[in-house]
Amino acid sequence: MEVDVSAIAFLRRLIRLRSINPPGDERQVALAIRELLDQNGISTELIDLGSERANLVAWIPAANGGSSQRTLGISGHMDVVPTGELKWKHDPFGAVEEDGKLYGRGASDMKGGLVALIFAMLALKRDGIKLGGNLKLLATAGEEAGAVGAKHLAETGNVEELSALLIGEPTNGRICVAHKGALWLEITCYGKTAHGSRPDMGINAIAHLTQVLSVLLSDQFRFRYVEDPMLGGPTMSVGVIAGGVKTNVVPDRCYAELDLRTVPSQTHETVLKEVIAAIDSVKARTPGVKAEVRVINDLPGIKTPEDNPFVGLVREEVSKLPGLSHRVCGMSGYTDASRFVPAKKGLPTVILGPGDYKLAHQRDEYIEIEQFLRFIPLYKSIITKYLGML
Ligand SMILES: [Zn+2]
Numbered sequence: 001m002e003v004d005v006s007a008i009a010f011l012r013r014l015i016r017l018r019s020i021n022p023p024g025d026e027r028q029v030a031l032a033i034r035e036l037l038d039q040n041g042i043s044t045e046l047i048d049l050g051s052e053r054a055n056l057v058a059w060i061p062a063a064n065g066g067s068s069q070r071t072l073g074i075s076g077h078m079d080v081v082p083t084g085e086l087k088w089k090h091d092p093f094g095a096v097e098e099d100g101k102l103y104g105r106g107a108s109d110m111k112g113g114l115v116a117l118i119f120a121m122l123a124l125k126r127d128g129i130k131l132g133g134n135l136k137l138l139a140t141a142g143e144e145a146g147a148v149g150a151k152h153l154a155e156t157g158n159v160e161e162l163s164a165l166l167i168g169e170p171t172n173g174r175i176c177v178a179h180k181g182a183l184w185l186e187i188t189c190y191g192k193t194a195h196g197s198r199p200d201m202g203i204n205a206i207a208h209l210t211q212v213l214s215v216l217l218s219d220q221f222r223f224r225y226v227e228d229p230m231l232g233g234p235t236m237s238v239g240v241i242a243g244g245v246k247t248n249v250v251p252d253r254c255y256a257e258l259d260l261r262t263v264p265s266q267t268h269e270t271v272l273k274e275v276i277a278a279i280d281s282v283k284a285r286t287p288g289v290k291a292e293v294r295v296i297n298d299l300p301g302i303k304t305p306e307d308n309p310f311v312g313l314v315r316e317e318v319s320k321l322p323g324l325s326h327r328v329c330g331m332s333g334y335t336d337a338s339r340f341v342p343a344k345k346g347l348p349t350v351i352l353g354p355g356d357y358k359l360a361h362q363r364d365e366y367i368e369i370e371q372f373l374r375f376i377p378l379y380k381s382i383i384t385k386y387l388g389m390l
Pocket residue numbers: 077109110143169170
């Protein structure tokens with residue numbers, strides 16, 4: 001295999017740019033990508049999102065002047081999650097290479113996939129390939145918190161023209177055609193303060209929230225859904241709980257944040273109703289419970305039919321590579337597709353990228369350099385097969 005030294009060098013450069021979300025700081029990444037694409041004669045547009053944040057859009061138009069109906073979107077996010085409390089084996093922003101692995105926050109999730117997509121674009125340009133349709137790169141900010149960059153692109157008309165979408169999130173080479181939806185809820189219980197020695201004078205918000213959570217987390221509580229063959233069933237996890245000020249003060253406020261992951265047979269509206277009904281059951285049996293629910297993140301799941309022609313084409317290209325499976329699968333985590341697909345109903349979407357999703361958000365994240373490099377020609381062949389060459 002021809003080793004693309006410049007692709008590795010560029011990936012190292014992006015890993016060293018600390019686009020940690022929060023706050024994001026993706027502008028520096030967007031500027032680096034823009035510089036590289038501009039130097040190679042690829043049109044770009046930097047879309048400012050304020051305070052060091054930006055999306056970057058780039059495109060190679062169809063060689064016949066745009067008469068083709070097809071526009072393939074290729075997409076990756078530029079932000080990374082924080083490095084965590086524990087010390088890493090290598091500097092998380094050092095892009096250290098060891099035993100064929102490149103270490104760093106974002107190596108797998110997902111600067112690796114993003115750089116592979118960018119270098120597939122550069123290879124098309126370098127080889128003078130005349131595409132039969134349009135190719136559009138959507139590099140996003142803020143995927144790791146509500147997919148805000150993708151939301152902005154969807155709201156500003158950057159998605160309607162797409163006829164298919166390829167997202168380079170780390171799937172370890174697996175072809176994902178579905179992912180769960182995410183519904184994040186904040187449940188707050190309100191009470192009344194009193195001296196800790198006179199709990200009878202107050203209303204304890206922590207005690208009430210504990211009751212609410214014990215109902216929601218009990219085996220008796222079940223969402224109504226139909227098991228999805230690829231995604232299974234929904235899940236619920238309590239991620240945050242906070243309340244109270246002092247040992248000897250009855251707390252008047254306590255809240256929890258819940259992370260619900262949904263499957264296609266559920267609507268988020270129904271899920272919310274089911275949660276509220278569970279809270280109402282606590283209210284009915286315990287006088288004085290005051291609880292409010294607020295939706296803090298609402299991202300639908302996606303699912304592209306297995307027999308979609310774009311899925312078939314991707315499977316065919318992937319099956320040419322030894323060690324990769326042409327079988328399709330689903331994933332539990334959401335992607336920018338949650339923002340893109342609702343903006344273009346039925347947009348065929350495939351998530352396929354180098355890097356292991358199990359390493360995403362973990363300490364000592366890395367990408368296998370060989371796998372990363374294999375994705376450049378794979379992406380290139382998917383692009384040329386889908387858009388056609390003149
Ligand atoms: Zn990601």
